[in-house]
Amino acid sequence: ILVPPRIDEGNTSTDHEVREGEEVTLKCVATGSPEPTITWRREDGQQISTGTKKVTSVIGSSLSILNVNRHHIGAYLCIASNGVQPSVSKRIVLGVDFPPLIEVPNQVVGAATRTDVTLDCNLESHPKSVTYWTKKKNVIVISNFKYNITEVPHGPYKSQMKLRIRNLQPEDYGTYCCSAKNSLGDAEGNIKLYGEW
Secondary structure (H helix, E strand, C coil): CCEEEEECHHHCCCCEEEECCCCEEEECCEEEECCCEEEEEECCCCCEECCCCEECCEECCEEEECCCCHHHCEEEEEEEECCCCCCEEEEEEEEEEEEEEEECCCCEEEECCCCCEEEEEEEEEECCCEEEEEECCCEECCCCCCEEEEEEECCCCEEEEEEEECCCCHHHCEEEEEEEEECCEEEEEEEEEEECC
16 A cells, blocks of 8 residues: 655654754654655755765755754755655754854944944844944943944844944044844954044
8 A cells, every 4th residue: 555655743853942062863754655765955955064074965764963053054854755645844943052253344434524324243143132232332322313223134143233323423433332142142343433534
């Protein structure tokens, strides 16, 4: 008797959160006749890095990744097929937690008075961080007619923190600090804003 594949939810992994540097094994069990073959793929089509090699797919009921890092974040599909239609799949999301990392592309920025300027910090963080800007180390910057604070997401764990300062005045010059904090730690970056005439 031919039986199409069915994923055994009770013995199959659900969405998973691990710390960066740990090891993770995702399991996928399916029934059917003949016995289904399990193939793992990344939903975004990228290669799977198992820690020893990079491959487009992995065959077998478990997918093990050694030394997990932020590049492993994403959705993994376990696809069960046995030649009897339809094939079935389950989507398992892998989250990798790590403390925030901030990179400042331009640490020194010059701008003339009465112009607008935007300061940028690149942030990597998972889980998502609480972010804020400070001026001269201790004054927290709040979005208002003078300042516009935005955060632009770039994928599952990257974003760009932006601080726009309108109508620069001499008292606006000095050091600005972008900060990010999550449950695993915090990070900050400094940008020196000086006047150009």
